[in-house]
Amino acid sequence: MSMKLEHVSYTYMPGTPYEKEALKDISLEIKKGEFVAVIGHTGSGKSTLVQNLNGLLHPTKGNASLDGVDLSGKSNEAKMARGRIGMVFQYPEHQLFAETVYEDIAFGPQNLGLNYEETDARVKDAMKFVGLDFETYAGRSPFSLSGGQMRRVAIAGVVAMNPDYLILDEPSAGLDPGSRDAVFAEVMELYKKRGTAIIMVTHSMEDAAQFAKRMLVVYDGRIIIDGKPGEVFLKEKEQLLKVGMDVPEVYKLADALRDKGLRLPKEITDAKTLLAEIKRRKGLR
Amino acid sequence: MLDITLGQYYPGNSFIHRLDPRTKILATLLLIVAVFLANTAVGYGALCVMVLFIIALSGLPFMLVLKSVKPLLFIIVLTLLLHTLLGQGEHVLYQWKFLKVTEEGVQMGVKMSMRLILLLMISSILTFTTSPIVLTDGIEALLRPFRVIGVPAHELAMMMTIALRFIPTLMEETDRIIKAQTARGADFSSGNLLARAKNMLPILVPLFISAFRRADDLAVAMEARCYRGGEGRTRMHQLAYHAGDAAAFVFAFAMIGLMAFLRWGPNVL
Numbered sequence: 224m225s226m227k228l229e230h231v232s233y234t235y236m237p238g239t240p241y242e243k244e245a246l247k248d249i250s251l252e253i254k255k256g257e258f259v260a261v262i263g264h265t266g267s268g269k270s271t272l273v274q275n276l277n278g279l280l281h282p283t284k285g286n287a288s289l290d291g292v293d294l295s296g297k298s299n300e301a302k303m304a305r306g307r308i309g310m311v312f313q314y315p316e317h318q319l320f321a322e323t324v325y326e327d328i329a330f331g332p333q334n335l336g337l338n339y340e341e342t343d344a345r346v347k348d349a350m351k352f353v354g355l356d357f358e359t360y361a362g363r364s365p366f367s368l369s370g371g372q373m374r375r376v377a378i379a380g381v382v383a384m385n386p387d388y389l390i391l392d393e394p395s396a397g398l399d400p401g402s403r404d405a406v407f408a409e410v411m412e413l414y415k416k417r418g419t420a421i422i423m424v425t426h427s428m429e430d431a432a433q434f435a436k437r438m439l440v441v442y443d444g445r446i447i448i449d450g451k452p453g454e455v456f457l458k459e460k461e462q463l464l465k466v467g468m469d470v471p472e473v474y475k476l477a478d479a480l481r482d483k484g485l486r487l488p489k490e491i492t493d494a495k496t497l498l499a500e501i502k503r504r505k506g507l508r
Numbered sequence: 509m510l511d512i513t514l515g516q517y518y519p520g521n522s523f524i525h526r527l528d529p530r531t532k533i534l535a536t537l538l539l540i541v542a543v544f545l546a547n548t549a550v551g552y553g554a555l556c557v558m559v560l561f562i563i564a565l566s567g568l569p570f571m572l573v574l575k576s577v578k579p580l581l582f583i584i585v586l587t588l589l590l591h592t593l594l595g596q597g598e599h600v601l602y603q604w605k606f607l608k609v610t611e612e613g614v615q616m617g618v619k620m621s622m623r624l625i626l627l628l629m630i631s632s633i634l635t636f637t638t639s640p641i642v643l644t645d646g647i648e649a650l651l652r653p654f655r656v657i658g659v660p661a662h663e664l665a666m667m668m669t670i671a672l673r674f675i676p677t678l679m680e681e682t683d684r685i686i687k688a689q690t691a692r693g694a695d696f697s698s699g700n701l702l703a704r705a706k707n708m709l710p711i712l713v714p715l716f717i718s719a720f721r722r723a724d725d726l727a728v729a730m731e732a733r734c735y736r737g738g739e740g741r742t743r744m745h746q747l748a749y750h751a752g753d754a755a756a757f758v759f760a761f762a763m764i765g766l767m768a769f770l771r772w773g774p775n776v777l
Contacts, residue, residue, distance in 0.1 A: 312684060
């Protein structure tokens with residue numbers, strides 16, 4: 224059970240003066256139940272990478288598959304495979320279109336060919352999942368909601384398809400801290416309770432460190448680092464800085480404290496652990 | 509979706525690319541006049557050589573310019589056929605019932621289709637070598653004298669510039685919305701016409717909403733920077749004629765002169 228890229232290259236507008244090679248010979252495997260963060264600079268190719276992963280773009284060279292089914296095919300099998308990979312785009316609230324929240328969320332399940340009862344169950348389930356009360360919101364126009372609520376409706380629209388793999392492109396962009404935490408809590412619940420594999424594109428090292436179990440760093444169309452966030456931030460700091468990325472603040476603070484002579488263990492990945500360590504070292508409670 | 513070349517501009521830095529847009533627009537008009545003046549085989553031959561010469565100067569791939577004929581190919585072939593089959597004349601080459609192929613008819617058909625092909629190629633060289641924004645600047649400058657009779661030159665140009673500016677943005681947006689709805693299993697290619705039109709709704713509604721949002725944002729941004737129309741505005745890119753522009757004008761007028769001579773002058777050939 225895995226999604227696979229084998230020697231994938233992708234070129235935009237080949238054969239024109241605007242030709243651009245966005246991915247260069249990428250091989251990658253993501254197993255079911257993983258939580259992967261994809262980080263990289265604007266224009267590094269990370270969006271192209273995830274769109275190749277879910278079959279929206281078809282590799283110029285190489286191939287992309289899910290459980291051995293080629294995603295670029297026109298067969299029913301390929302279509303079913305693509306349906307198992309959900310994708311939440313950047314600013315997903317911009318794709319809302321229906322007259323009511325209910326209809327918008329039902330769009331995906333209906334396209335999967337589910338009947339009325341199943342669709343209804345999926346919509347209710349998805350709305351509950353993203354914390355929107357069914358009675359209050361189902362009949363309302365999505366355009367009358369706040370930004371954070373609109374995004375939740377959009378995410379619910381993808382969650383209602385019950386994907387095995389969920390790709391999120393900058394899910395927290397443009398949200399206030401409250402909505403941001405709510406969105407991440409939902410994503411974590413999907414990951415933990417339903418075993419959905421999460422592939423999250425992000426600019427934020429903090430988010431990658433806090434949530435992901437595996438981290439891919441994309442630079443100039445290639446994956447240059449692939450590893451556990453904690454290890455990557457400790458071992459590959461130089462490389463990250465070189466490609467214009469950074470390490471989370473808590474790593475920087477720990478480093479600064481070490482420079483000042485405080486003895487801290489190496490594996491500090493979040494603020495809580497750091498605080499506990501400082502207290503322990505200083506003999507505080 | 510994004511593979512469509514916009515305004516078909518083909519970036520480059522050739523002599524033709526560097527000409528002032530006003531020169532290019534006016535020279536294109538002059539050459540179009542020259543095409544209409546031509547009426548002999550020698551004239552059309554000279555025009556073909558001229559177009560090849562300009563393409564060579566511009567560094568455009570010949571096939572690219574030739575492709576610009578494609579949208580009107582049907583009309584060109586139709587013109588050729590109608591003139592060939594229905595043209596009147598004395599020298600009958602072939603006759604079948606009321607259809608009569610005459611030498612004059614064939615000549616007329618070839619001339620008419622040559623004229624269309626030349627017109628298309630000349631005007632597409634203009635759009636291939638001039639970016640839409642520069643072209644708009646040129647149109648604005650050329651329309652400015654007509655302001656006295658009420659032509660809103662600046663406003664027209666500003667509208668064109670904004671429209672052009674937003675075409676790629678809206679195409680990108682369309683692309684993203686299509687992808688997003690495709691990822692939700694939307695199908696845009698099956699069903700009858702009505703079903704397909706209905707399937708477009710999930711694309712059109714978000715697209716319109718975003719277009720209005722962008723228009724609103726842009727209006728606010730322009731007002732915040734004190735935009736009050738064209739009165740007294742200066743330009744970042746000042747248009748200026750150079751020696752090359754003079755050469756282009758001389759060339760265009762020479763072509764008109766040559767065509768006029770071939771048409772009305774003493775029959776030297």
